[in-house]
Amino acid sequence: MAATLADHLRSLPDQELAALIALRSDLVMPVPGDISALAVRAQSRLSVARALDGLDRFTLEVLDAVRVSRAPDTATTSVEAVLLLTGEGGVDQSRVREALGRLRALSVIYGSDASLHVAAGVDEMCSPYPSGLGRPAADLDADAAALVADAAGLRRTVLAAPPAARAVLDRLAAGPPIGTVSRSALTDPAADSPVGWLVAHHLLVPTADDAVELPREVSLLLRRDVGPLGAMQPEPPTVEAPVREISAVDRAGAGQAMEVVRQTEALAEALAAEPAPILRSGGVGVRELRRLARAVGLTEPIAALLLEVAHAAGLLGESGGETGDVVVLPAAGYDTWRITSLGQRWARLARAWLLMSRLPSLVGQRDDRDRLLPALSADIERVGAPGQRRAILGVLADLPPGTAPTAEDVRTVLVWQAPRRMGRGATSAGYDAAVTEAATLGLTGLGALTSYARSLVAEVAAAEQIDPDSDPLGLTPEPPASAAVEALDALLPAPVDHVLVQADLTVVVPGPPEPALAGELALVADAESASVYRVTADSVRRALDSGYVAADLHALFARRSRTPVPQALAYLIDDVSRRHGGLRVGSAGAYLRGDDEALLAEVLADRRLSMLSLRRLAPTVLITPYAPGRLLAALREAGYSPVPEDATGTAVLTQPRSPRASARPVGPPRRVEDPMTAPRLTTARLAGIVEQLRRGDAATRAARRAPVTVRANGGTAGLSGAQAHTQAMAVLQQALRDKARVWVGYVDAHGATNSRLVRPVSMGAGYLRAEDERTEMLHTFALHRITAAVPEETST
């Protein structure tokens, strides 16, 4: 039978080999040369770790059973032995067989039922104490081996242990089987410690000055009650959690969903009003985030979350700001998103959150260099984030609808599903944050997964399950209709098109306003809260400024209001519109004033001055868009005698002045350069020259890194450059015919000498095309740059 993994893999039919590669795709990145290389890679620490990380607790426990049951001499075991071992713990055989099947499919174990091998690398990546059992006594200590050989004696010794010592034994038997003790307990025979007693009776074996190990046989004896492998967990832990009314869960979640859509819109509007600058190091700074959070009325973590999600959903984008700095502001997609239904808007955000590989909870925390992490920066990118979120929602989805487990409950299940991955403490913070974020985004309500989020998660998962063969180019668009969106929209209020106007000048929108109403309200009233707007003199003026007239506003309120428009509002509109436009502002290049109205009338009527576009503001004032100088000149030319005046109205009388250039500074005479004396170099210049020389030197040395023979043929063997080149061409042509590999020495674009081991493919038109087998790339060399070529055999 196959003794090595390579043999085993070779013996597999193509289909099974393909199945293994599909399960462990890291084995073929890049594709190994042969099966031996594949086997080597499959047993590498990294690949084994990846394979084991995805296994649940029970499968890992069965793997431990396989490791424990290996015969010491052949290092193999059998399915029978494993079943026997696990059977003592009372575990169903079929479950064990399934687990073994999973391990075999991954080639973590291989071989026939009678001779099971564990892939190399597994022992390295797992605890040295499988199932919490120590090494066999024979491997540890002769005295201990002697003791365990006598079963009755061993039992007697264990029973004779004083209570304190027995407690130590029980702890070590539960695993791990090693303990650390103070040195004196082992070395000082006078110390009457429990560990000392156990060591003296060979129940414990010292492995170092301060460490002891419990031999496997002693552990097995102590584990009589629970089975040789300890307590096994073939089933995921059951979650004891309150079950809430699913309709209440859906309503709470939908409320939150509606809220998060509204908050995202508010955030985008705040960014539209004042785009957030991107820091030079990337991301939106903490101070800017605080401003946004305050403007929208959110806490900073939620603002960071929404910013990230909206960005991931394509609602926000970067753009060069007015001052040239890059800023974040709503992207083009924002406007199309806004007119979709509430459910669609939410689904877009929720999908983006599920799939984004970023951890918004890190924003505002400090990294290892004590730097505050900004939002939208590369620092919070975490590839594992989407998988983690889906794992959490997956646990919730597997529970009966309405079950509201605590974060701890979900965590226990996840730990069972992938103990090796979840065991690492670093992910726990991100995990808790993901649970909170799911609640903030309305995926969960009252702690349970909402029904619409359940369908959304299923849709996202289904989209990934689509066979890549059926749509190799990825042409199929996202399904337009989504059950999640429909379910959510059914829960959410329909948009309203009317308002209630009250005498305190508040306007209440009894529900989410439809887009047209929202637009009108934004113009004529100030928002006080999500559904309450207030009409003020300022807001009425704003509406008038944008082209409404008083009658329009009256009509607008009459049309939209379901209640009679209060008199106070009508008066406010009339008052503001009466004053609106009472003052006019404009710009003029120059004015012309005079007390003589008739004279001004004459100027206005003067056809020679028509190009000045004079306009009469008052009987005694004319204005022109042109500058005072031009007005003055034109008037004088036309025979009038105007006088310019300054800002205070005083006449400015000028006398002609002769033009002069500005004064030219005159310094001390410059030192005359003497071309005959050597130029004096500054220290800095000298340092520069030295550095340049050194760099050139280094470059030359770098060129020498080519294989010796390439260098030798390149000139040092007494051949001239031209001869070497001719010889190189000959070598290359020969290699082309033989399809042999050659070392090619050439000068690259930077003038540095390089060499490369290639297989020539073609030569012509001044170029050599050759394949580099190491990188699997086709290179093109200009022939005139090639300095040498040596066949591979001779170069080694």
Add this chain to the structure above:
Amino acid sequence: MTDGPLIVQSDKTLLLEIDHPDAQACRMAIAPFAELERSPEHVHTYRLTPLGLWNARAAGHDAESVVDTLLRFSRYPVPHALLVDVAETMDRYGRLQLVNHPNHGLVLQASDRAVLVEVAKSKKLAGMLGARLDQDTIVVHPSERGRLKQALLKLGWPAEDLAGYVDGEAHSIDLAEDGWKLRSYQREAVDSFWAGGSGVVVLPCGAGKTMVGAGAMAEAKATTLILVTNTVAGHQWKRELLARTSLTEDEIGEYSGERKEIRPVTIATYQVLTSRRGGAFTHLDLFSARDWGLVIYDEVHLLPAPIFRFTADLQARRRLGLTATLVREDGREGDVFSLIGPKRYDAPWKDIEAQGWIAPASCTEVRVTLAEDERMAYATAEPEARYRFAATAPAKLPVVKALVDKHAGEQVLVIGAYIDQLHELGEYLEAPVVQGSTTTKERERLFDAFRSGELSTLVISRVGNFSIDLPEAAVAIQVSGTYGSRQEEAQRLGRVLRPKADGRQAHFYTVVARDTIDTEYAAHRQRFLAEQGYAYNIVDADDVLSA
């Protein structure tokens, strides 16, 4: 999706659509935990505040029932974050309790050890806590009871005060219900106050707050200290108590600038209590002069800051606060909560009006156009002088005269802020003027004449803002005010809201100068009343003059 009357917003405001068939049921359900903020004609705004939620908790409502109420009446799905916040806030109340320990007296007891550790470490509580009896109990000196509650409220862990009250010196007081009865809402207010022990009753002007005080005294049957805003208000209390209770002239004392009597029931003014000599409060002894069983604070929203300090020392006595509004311009609502007590009763004005206990009022703003030369003078006036200029415009005189004439045969009050203007008005209308410098005796004489109907028109200054009882006044004409004070507007409207013998409608006029700052201030003042559901009509002065 239900079609409830309530819109729950994430900023913790609740919008109640009152035309909805379930509105009344919803109002009853949310009143215990939500504060009514505005009640204009169609949609009332309630707010969920920590104080309100703790009030509800104190009254025995738990978070579950509050959340359930919100979900039941809400028209739309309620944001999850809001529900979580409500539950968390309510959970904070009662973790700490002030109780009487059989051996150690007053102690602070915690049902959550971590909270006790947290507050014990706080600097704000330094010196208020005594020895630690065990892990959950800390001794508190009785004198720190008030300050401790104040500080704990600021820390966000309000203590439940279960330490009880002293009975005080017993004194027989009964309501003399001959031919009249406490109105139903007054009875409810008294009952809920008594059940709660201490607290504030919020009733609109004219709804008979004095009677709630009298009812509470009849429950307590103990010596009572009544704190009022001024002497005239004190006299009114005395008159009411004599008429409505078994108390006699000899049992009621007046403690004011003029007289210093201490009797079983003593009425003192804020002013005399807060007067100082040489930096020290000279009348503090009043609080310990007798073993008071009940302390009544009239017009709590005006309670001066020093009184809070004195009140902190009175925590063992029952305290009743009476007010028309909990809105304090200085924002010390939290002190009212922790020192006097939670709100025990509240009813919207319009409801009480609908029950017929306060007179329906029509509010009208009369806009006067300034003459051209006045407009020019106004335009060039200094900014500080502008309001005065506009408010005292002579153009208002004929309008006021026309209004008085229109209501000939009714009792008319003309209210203003500027003495010169009031004197002008007095001459113009041939009516007497009551102002700050008018002696108390003279005031009483004029008020009596007004009450009896001898005088039909009275011009009063700011002194009329508070606590004068002129039940027959049916018309109030406001010509100038203290800038944009919303409180003043409410108080002045209150002057005409007492129910009239013949059930006539009350009229409240505000005469303002068009296109001046006067209009802006008027709009600001009216906002409070508009929020209470009193819609203003705006008419032109010419319409009044030509009518």
